[in-house]
Amino acid sequence: MGYKYGVIGSGALGGFYGGLLARAGHEVHFLFHSDIEHVRKHGLRVDSKLGDFHLPRVRAYGSPSQMPECDVVLIGLKSTQNHLLESLVTPLLRSDSIVLVLQNGLNVEQAARSFLGSTQVAGGCCFLCSNKVGPGHIRHLDYGRIVFGAYRGIDGKDTGPEAHRLEQIRSDMVASGIEAHLTDDLPTTKWKKLMWNIPFNGLSVLLDASTDAIMADSDSRSLAARISEEVRQIGCAAGCLIEPSYVDWVIDHTDEMVSYDSSMRLDYLHGRPIEVEAIYGNALQEAKRCGFSAPIVTTMYQQLRFMASHRKASAGMVSQ
């Protein structure tokens, strides 16, 4: 018997992983926002390189108060919406429910931890190229691996959920066709992910370019590697051992990636908030805590904050 899942934020990420769990027969309850009426009528559609599928009937809700208690709540919401998290998640919780936060950025689990016990919060990184292309319609372009584990807090002193419960989640995921791995060292996993997100999410907005355009130009390609190296150094200063050669892996891996618009670029072009604080601000908080100056990441952070607050009229005019 698998767990009962709730999905808060059923978009490119939550809709994809929740959809795979539901397709495999798990009980999955999805919270939708603007797409709820469409999904009630037409279900959830996922075009995936793993095989397209359509779930004509899903357990779809327009409000969390109508949702049942769940063993596991997957957070697929953007971190820019975390001020809503408590009100969205609380109706789904038992005292031992696990909340698995699948957001980009560092210490994004703190928003859940602020109203949950130390054994309830897990975090994960998704290596996923996926976009929402229409109401209840997700296009999975590449990858899909999840690496997740106990969130131990900023000071590393929380226990996090029991290992056998995390293993149950992993097992459910693997049985659903998801490449899922557990980690005992979530911070190192997060910093490795940031070594991609910090260069490529930011440059895609600052240079108005897709990842393949960034990779094809010798200046931006070299810049991406320099940024990734600075992120590695912050991670090392914060106590995570990441080899210098991991920068090469990030760059090589991006070369092999399909042409992809990062979530930050899509958010920016569609006039939605961008995850500057979760990805850049929180990484810089950690750098500051360690006395590391991080000149390039600070520069990107300040540029992105300017861009976010001075959106041009043309941004936000791309059709959804």
Added chain:
Amino acid sequence: MGYKYGVIGSGALGGFYGGLLARAGHEVHFLFHSDIEHVRKHGLRVDSKLGDFHLPRVRAYGSPSQMPECDVVLIGLKSTQNHLLESLVTPLLRSDSIVLVLQNGLNVEQAARSFLGSTQVAGGCCFLCSNKVGPGHIRHLDYGRIVFGAYRGIDGKDTGPEAHRLEQIRSDMVASGIEAHLTDDLPTTKWKKLMWNIPFNGLSVLLDASTDAIMADSDSRSLAARISEEVRQIGCAAGCLIEPSYVDWVIDHTDEMVSYDSSMRLDYLHGRPIEVEAIYGNALQEAKRCGFSAPIVTTMYQQLRFMASHRKASAGMVSQ
């Protein structure tokens, strides 16, 4: 008796200073490019906060081969055109003519030095807010100070022009209403100017913003100060003593400046080449020579090179 002047590049800068010299009765020969027919018919018009003026007849040429030998050749051309410099300047030269290079950036005098003797090249910084707004029509918005002096080469071993000859130029300028100063230390003057150009020219393109928008936002304002400080440190590493408080002066001074689109932003928006190499590339060459890493300026350089080679369709569509 003043000197006889030639002006190569009679735009926002060369047209302004040459126009003031001509208005005061100096013999000034102007090389025009696309504006030549208009200027022959209608003369040169300068709208200036120092007082508007119109010179109905100027010594205007469409080709340097028609121009006479001059005592002083002012270079108002953009450094991006320096591959043309020798062919444009040579017809105006006697063996002792002085070429005064008034271009943004570092070691931009090298282009002239490559075909001129060690006593012939001077360089200067113009603290000038001026735009060309139409054919033969210049709008001077603010400032206008020139600080110039002998160019002593990258290795500092050239003699540069004799002091009394530079003093004659300064005297001619001052008598024409130009605030002109001589410096014995052109490199320090150049680095101080770069402490403005490097942050504000680059950010105006990268953030698509005027100087007052950059100054009004706390992130970009702080970023501009951090960039200016890094430029100061490169300058110090290169042997120029510039106090840390000069960063505050740059920022305070920019606060007081009229709202202004930097020349780099205008060039970018009009689809013209931008002076990335003269301003950023040459400063980074100097940093490299001194073993200074300059992470922020390197980041801007790589971003700007990407922007310059991936101009969006919208750029270049602003009317001249």
